[in-house]
Amino acid sequence: MTTSPSYQAYNELFHALYNELCNYANSYLHDDAAAEDVVQETFIKLWQKHRELIGIPNIKSYLFRAVRNNSISELRKRNAEDAGNKGFEWMTEASEEPDELERQQAKPYYDQLIYEAIANLPPQCREVFTCCRLQGMTHQQTAAKLGLSAKTVENYMGRALKLLRKYLSKYGLPTLLLFLLKMLTGV
Structure with a gap:
């Protein structure tokens, strides 16, 4: 050789x-x-x-x-890792219920990770996830809008959440997924 x-x-x-x-x-x-x-x-x-x-x-x-x-x-990769690390620093210093200032300071870092994770979803999963979680539609409404069955929407949502957890776990955030999504959507 x-x-x-x-x-x-x-x-x-x-x-x-x-x-x-x-x-x-x-x-x-x-x-x-x-x-x-x-x-x-x-x-x-x-x-x-x-x-x-x-x-x-x-x-x-x-x-x-x-x-x-x-x-x-x-x-x-560095920026995403920095965002994850800053988020963890924020989480370890935060009380049980973070105040509004703490949420606002952490939000840009989490938003970046979440939007990146959502962008990496397969197209159909991304569309279903966007309708259900970001637009607040029910599974029935999403199914009607996209011409799918409610069970198919449920399957896509399960797959999307699984893929999002996997993506975010690279940054040490597997258990914070729902918290992050709440911050993103303001719910």
């Missing part, structure tokens, strides 16, 4: 662009270690797909675009 022409080309490309790509990633992340991680992950993905990417005319542009996209993804 280390003597194959594709590996040799990959190795040369790695050594030629590694520092430049790290500097580019660092311009987004402002963290040398994270920038190196992003570039290394990008090169790993490149190697995994190298047979598919042989025909790319400008691999350098491809790598810079990939590093940019991966850096932005890393920033989003």
Whole structure:
């Protein structure tokens, strides 16, 4: 493998662009270690797909675009983690019933996580969830609006809640889902 022409080309490309790509990633992340991680992950993905990417005319542009996209993804992940951590700090300091000021301070962080989680739902689940939870419609009303049976709406809601719990659990928020949804909808 280390003597194959594709590996040799990959190795040369790695050594030629590694520092430049790290500097580019660092311009987004402002963290040398994270920038190196992003570039290394990008090169790993490149190697995994190298047979598919042989025909790319400008691999350098491809790598810079990939590093940019991966850096932005890393920033989003950090922001979501920060939002989750701030939410937990708020929750541990809060009394049983948070006052209005505490709710207002935490709301933007939770809103971001919730909207991101909802956006990641499959289209039909998202539509049913939006009708039932965000618009306050009953299962019967949602079924009539979307031309589905009430049981189908119930199944989609169960699936949506399961997927939302799974998504939010990445940020340490599995038990706070209903609380978050109440904050979002103001109910």
